[in-house]
Amino acid sequence: GAGVSQSPSNKVTEKGKDVELRCDPISGHTALYWYRQRLGQGLEFLIYFQGNSAPDKSGLPSDRFSAERTGESVSTLTIQRTQQEDSAVYLCASSLLGTSGSYEQYFGPGTRLTVT
Amino acid sequence: QKEVEQNSGPLSVPEGAIASLNCTYSDRVSQSFFWYRQYSGKSPELIMSIYSNGDKEDGRFTAQLNKASQYVSLLIRDSQPSDSATYLCAVRARNTGGFKTIFGAGTRLFVKA
Numbered sequence: 134g135a136g137v138s139q140s141p142s143n144k145v146t147e148k149g150k151d152v153e154l155r156c157d158p159i160s161g162h163t164a165l166y167w168y169r170q171r172l173g174q175g176l177e178f179l180i181y182f183q184g185n186s187a188p189d190k191s192g193l194p195s196d197r198f199s200a201e202r203t204g205e206s207v208s209t210l211t212i213q214r215t216q217q218e219d220s221a222v223y224l225c226a227s228s229l230l231g232t233s234g235s236y237e238q239y240f241g242p243g244t245r246l247t248v249t
Numbered sequence: 250q251k252e253v254e255q256n257s258g259p260l261s262v263p264e265g266a267i268a269s270l271n272c273t274y275s276d277r278v279s280q281s282f283f284w285y286r287q288y289s290g291k292s293p294e295l296i297m298s299i300y301s302n303g304d305k306e307d308g309r310f311t312a313q314l315n316k317a318s319q320y321v322s323l324l325i326r327d328s329q330p331s332d333s334a335t336y337l338c339a340v341r342a343r344n345t346g347g348f349k350t351i352f353g354a355g356t357r358l359f360v361k362a
Contacts, residue, residue, distance in 0.1 A: 166350075175354035176293070176337070189349065224292055236281050236341050238350060240292040 135159065137241035139225050145247045146215055154210045154244045158227030165208050166238060167200060168224040176224070182208060183230065215248045222246070252276065253340050255353040263361050268325040270356050272338030275319070281341035282314055282321045287355065288334045296336075297323070328360045 138157040146152050158165050167179040178192040182202045193199070197216075202208040212219055222245050226238040254273045262268045270284075281300055285293035299305045299312040299321065311324040321340070325332055335355040342351050 176352045178349075178352075181349075188347070189344070222292075236350065237283060237295055237298050238339075239295060240285075243292050 137225055137227050137239055139223075139241040139244050141244060142242060143245045143247075145249060148217060148248055149214055151211065151213045152215055152246065154212075154223050154246070156208045156210070156225030156227075156241060158206070158208070158225070159239055161205075162227035162229055162239075163205050164228045164230045164238075165202060166226045166228075167208070167210050168226065169194075169221045170224060170243075171221045179210070179223075212246075215246075217248045220246055220248045251353075252342060252351045253338055253353040255336075255338050255356045257354060258357040259359050260356055261359045261361060262328050264328060264330060266328050266360075268328045268332065268358055268360065270323040270325075270336050270338075270358065271320060272322065272340075272353055273320045274338075274340040274342065274351075276340070276342035277316075277319065279316075279319075279340045279342045281350075282312070283339040283341075283350070284310075284312060284321075284323045285337040285339060285352075286332075286334045287337060293337055325358075328358075330360045330362045333358055333360050 140155045165182040169177045180200050181189040185202045197213045200210045222243040224243045225241045228238045283298045284296045287293045297312045299314045305312045309326045313322045335357050337355045338353040
C-alpha cells in the first residue's frame with residue numbers, strides 16, 4: 134500500500150519568508166509525528182498528533198513553528214519568518230496506536246528545507 | 250544520562266562478518282523497542298521491532314532484548330557493503346502525560362568489501 138508522502142521534496146526559501154510543509158500519513162494511521170534532522174545530526178522530535186489533537190508539542194523550537202492536522206489525515210507544518218538555522222530535513226512519520234505491536238513509526242521521504 | 254544511548258561509531262566490519270550494534274536505555278518501564286536503518290540522504294526505515302526479552306530473528310537480522318540490563322542490540326550476520334548506513338535505536342518510554350518514542354543518535358556502520 135501507499136506509504137507516508139511529503140511535499141514538497143525540496144524547498145528553497147529566502148530568510149524571513151513563511152513555508153508550509155505537508156504530510157500525508159498511511160491510511161488508517163491515527164498518530165502522526167514531525168521530526169527535524171539537521172545535516173549529520175540525529176532526529177529532533179517536534180510534535181505529535183493523535184487524530185487531530187496534539188498532546189505533545191514539546192519539541193517545537195519556537196513560536197514561529199506551528200502544525201495542524203485535519204482529522205486523521207493530512208498534516209501541515211508551518212514555519213513563519215524562516216531563519217537560516219531552520220535549514221534541515223523535515224521528516225514526517227505515522228503509526229497506529231493502541232494495540233500491541235502498533236507503535237512502529239513509518240517515515241516519509243522528508244522535505245529538505247534550505248533558507249538562504 | 251541520555252534516555253537512549255548508542256555509540257556513534259563508525260563501526261567498521263569486513264564483508265561477511267557479524268556486525269553488533271548496541272543500545273542502552275534509562276526507563277525501566279519501556280516496553281517497545283525498534284531498530285531503524287538510515288542511508289545517507291534518505292529517511293529512516295524500520296528494520297525490526299521487539300517487545301519481549303530474548304532474541305527475534307528476521308533474515309540476516311537478529312534483535313536481542315534484555316530488559317533487566319536495559320539494553321537492546323541488533324546483530325547483522327553476513328554483513329554486506331549495502332548494510333553500510335546509520336542504525337537508529339528507538340525506545341517507547343514514559344514521558345509527561347504518557348509514553349513517547351525516543352530515538353538514539355545512531356551508530357554509523359561501515360562494511361568493507
